[in-house]
Amino acid sequence: MNPTESILNVEGLTKYYGGLTALEDFDLYVKKGEILSLIGPNGAGKTTTFNLITGLESPTRGKVAFKGEDIIELRPHQIVKKGIVRTFQLTRVFRKMTLRENVAVAQHIAIRPGIWSALLSPSERRREQKGVEKAEEMLRFVNLFSKRGDLAANLSLGEQKRLELAIGLSLDPELLLLDEPVAGMNPKETQEIIGLIGSIRKKGITVFLIEHDMRMVMGISERIIVLNYGKKIAEGSPEEVSRNPAVVEAYLGARDRQ
Amino acid sequence: MKLWTKFLVGLLIVGGLACLPWMIKNPYYLHIIIMSGIFVLLASSMNLITGCTGRLNLGHAAFYGIGAYASTLLVMRLGFPVWLAMFLAGLITIFFGILIGVPCLKLKGAYLAITTLAFGEITRLAMMNLVGLTNGPLGIRGIPNPPPIIFGGSLAISFESKTSYYYLLLALCLVCLVIIRRLLSSQIGRTFVAIREDEVRAETVGIDTTHIKMMNFALGAFFAGLAGAFYAHYVRFISPDTFTLNETFTILTMVVIGGLGTFYGPIIGGILFTFLPELLRAIADYRMMIYGLMMSVAIIFMPEGIIGVLQSWIPRRTEQGGRSG
Numbered sequence: 001m002n003p004t005e006s007i008l009n010v011e012g013l014t015k016y017y018g019g020l021t022a023l024e025d026f027d028l029y030v031k032k033g034e035i036l037s038l039i040g041p042n043g044a045g046k047t048t049t050f051n052l053i054t055g056l057e058s059p060t061r062g063k064v065a066f067k068g069e070d071i072i073e074l075r076p077h078q079i080v081k082k083g084i085v086r087t088f089q090l091t092r093v094f095r096k097m098t099l100r101e102n103v104a105v106a107q108h109i110a111i112r113p114g115i116w117s118a119l120l121s122p123s124e125r126r127r128e129q130k131g132v133e134k135a136e137e138m139l140r141f142v143n144l145f146s147k148r149g150d151l152a153a154n155l156s157l158g159e160q161k162r163l164e165l166a167i168g169l170s171l172d173p174e175l176l177l178l179d180e181p182v183a184g185m186n187p188k189e190t191q192e193i194i195g196l197i198g199s200i201r202k203k204g205i206t207v208f209l210i211e212h213d214m215r216m217v218m219g220i221s222e223r224i225i226v227l228n229y230g231k232k233i234a235e236g237s238p239e240e241v242s243r244n245p246a247v248v249e250a251y252l253g254a255r256d257r258q
Numbered sequence: 259m260k261l262w263t264k265f266l267v268g269l270l271i272v273g274g275l276a277c278l279p280w281m282i283k284n285p286y287y288l289h290i291i292i293m294s295g296i297f298v299l300l301a302s303s304m305n306l307i308t309g310c311t312g313r314l315n316l317g318h319a320a321f322y323g324i325g326a327y328a329s330t331l332l333v334m335r336l337g338f339p340v341w342l343a344m345f346l347a348g349l350i351t352i353f354f355g356i357l358i359g360v361p362c363l364k365l366k367g368a369y370l371a372i373t374t375l376a377f378g379e380i381t382r383l384a385m386m387n388l389v390g391l392t393n394g395p396l397g398i399r400g401i402p403n404p405p406p407i408i409f410g411g412s413l414a415i416s417f418e419s420k421t422s423y424y425y426l427l428l429a430l431c432l433v434c435l436v437i438i439r440r441l442l443s444s445q446i447g448r449t450f451v452a453i454r455e456d457e458v459r460a461e462t463v464g465i466d467t468t469h470i471k472m473m474n475f476a477l478g479a480f481f482a483g484l485a486g487a488f489y490a491h492y493v494r495f496i497s498p499d500t501f502t503l504n505e506t507f508t509i510l511t512m513v514v515i516g517g518l519g520t521f522y523g524p525i526i527g528g529i530l531f532t533f534l535p536e537l538l539r540a541i542a543d544y545r546m547m548i549y550g551l552m553m554s555v556a557i558i559f560m561p562e563g564i565i566g567v568l569q570s571w572i573p574r575r576t577e578q579g580g581r582s583g
Contacts, residue, residue: 054462080464094455097448105448106463113445115473119437128445167463 007032007206008053008084008175013062015048015230022048023230026062030175035197035207037217040227041250046210047089049227050177054086055079066175081109085173089180089210091160095153099144099163100135102152106167107131138166142196158189165196169205176200178209182216194220218242226250275428279421288420292492294532295427296485301512301524302438303481308510309519310442311474312454314371316506317358317378321479323385323501325351325486327392330401330496335391340404344487351483352476354381359475363468366457378503385498397497401490423492430488434481439521441477450474451519504546511549515556517563526564 006029013026023045030036038046051057053064055076064072066082074082094102111131117124139145142162147155152163161181168176181197182190194216201207211217217224217238224241226234228250234241241247282288300322307315329347332338338346358377362370385392392398404426406416415422441447449470452460461467490496512531517523535545560567 056458056462075466075468076458076461077464077466080462086462088459092456092459094452094459096455097451101448105445105452105460105465108445108449109464111445113449115441115446115477118444118446119440124444131445171464 005031007067008208009063009065009068010049010053011063011065013049013052013064014060015045015052015057016060021230023052023059023227026227026230026232028225028232030206030208031223033201033204033206034222035201035209035220037221037224038208038210038227039212039214039217039224040233043229044227045230046227047179048230050086050179050210053079054084054177077109080171083172083174084177085168085171085175086177087161087164087168087179087181089183091157091164093152093155093160093163093167095151097152098149099139099152099155099166100132100148102163103135103138103166103170104128104131106170107134109171110134134170135166138170139163141169141199142166143192158185158192161185161189161193162196165193165200169200173205175206175208178207178211180210180212182211182213190216272432276425279424285420288424290532290536292420292424292427294529295424295431296489296492297509297512297532298431298525298528299434299485299488300482300509301516301528302435302521303478303485304509305513305519305524306438306450306481307474307478309513309517309524310447310450310454311471312519313362313471313474314367315374315475315478316371316503316510317374317376317381318478318482318509319501319503319505320378320381321351321355321482322486322489322505323381323496323498324354324479325483326490326496326501327385327398327486328483329487330398330490331391333402334398340402340491344404344484344491347487348480348483351479351486355475355479356472359472362475363471375503378506382498382501382503385501392498395498397495397499399495401494401496403494404491417491427488427492430484434484435525438481442521446470446473454519507546507549511553514553515563517565518561520563520565523563523565530564 008030010026010028013023015023026045026049038049040046048057052059052062055071055074055078059072062072063070066084069082071079071082071084094105097105107130111124111127113124136145136148139148142165144159144162144166147159152160155163165181168178178197182193185193190213197207197209197220221238224236224238225232226241226244226247233246233250234244236244278291279288282291300318303321304315304318307313307318325347328350329343332343332346333340358374362373365373386395388394403417406414408414415425417423417426442450449460449465452463452465453467453470457467508531512527513524514527516525516527516530535542538545541548556563562569
């Protein structure tokens, strides 16, 4: 646990909802350039972790530092500016906008719009034009370019997940948080996403993901953290984690109850 | 080529509107046309807040009223020149827009509607009861005309006839609508829609939603304030009765039936619902009832308003399946 090589450091992160413990004293670090996975049964606190890191919820206590800087007080759009970008488990694309608009609107930080500049400044138009070009480039990257003029509402789930990826990547993240990028997808679509995550990593972007698909997690992760009932129960390489009795128990136990 | 045709159509419409007073000599008709221009502005400004950003603002008539009273009081109490006062009225309305915008930041749907409704009523009650300032329910009469605009000495437009007011309003509407059009097609317009579609998602792609929502309220208030200022100096009499909740609902009807969130919808709605009540004077008492019914029917059968219906007749370039739910 060398803090110099990690870009995200989380210490003692805790979240209570009334009497319910969603997350308790969770420590974690993310190393630059790695693919780290967060797994655990439903309700283990995985998405809560993402929400706390990205500022959508504020923790009961604990520290989140990105590249040594405390980000716990920042609002979500400020955290995006710092370089942490996320996607959502239940895709949240702008349904009544076209694919191109979906990605273009996400270029907000680069466009820096203002009322006067929107009306008068040709440089803002140029920045908007660049945003649209970037949007098309990203749609090409996730193989959705041919649908760029369609409404996002008309996409299949698999396509929406890829659109989420395009939106996320268009923000030039240093750390990309993917919340179940392959949930509900067929094997072919899953394979496509795995390929994309590989090329994302080659771009030098650190990937931190939540996933239930064990084959995918074991295949692409360099490190895995396992949560259960809001507590970390294991951490290590895929081999170490899959041999860990506590992990096996958590998963089998979870299956028993269903 | 396409840009050329667009330009030509625009020129034709503006030219046609400019010729209108020569064709219509009847001052009553001209008055209705001027009022429809005011309502086009009001509907377009409400559409910025309610249509584009999806925040139901039931206090819109208050912005209209604040603009009217602000300009009137600046001129009659403080002796400001009319032109300056009309513009300042827009800025003062922005101030009130932000004042109500701040507590509304966290509110959505029905809660926002109730809060803005209360704001509208408080404003109306203030106009009624601050007798020293507003002359209460009796209203203020004898509001001065704008001074004549003089072009180089010989040519001058004086504001005594309805025709000159018509041209002033035409200019005001064109400027405001061009600004609104440009904003809606820019990044700012897209962020409005993004906030309407999913506010949390908008935050997580780096949009400062607080800032944009304030900007949105301020813009909506500004254009409504300008419309109010024009109204005051045109009709030359204002009273709290003009700026009631009924007025807000009338404007809302224009926006919803014209087409929520579209640019042309509120323009069509504004014109239609200024003329319609004049044609149906015989059943004027049932106006709000009929509006309510029409709105319910419109929301069920044509959720995208008249513009939506028109668009479904014109074949689209990109194929788009059924409407999303």
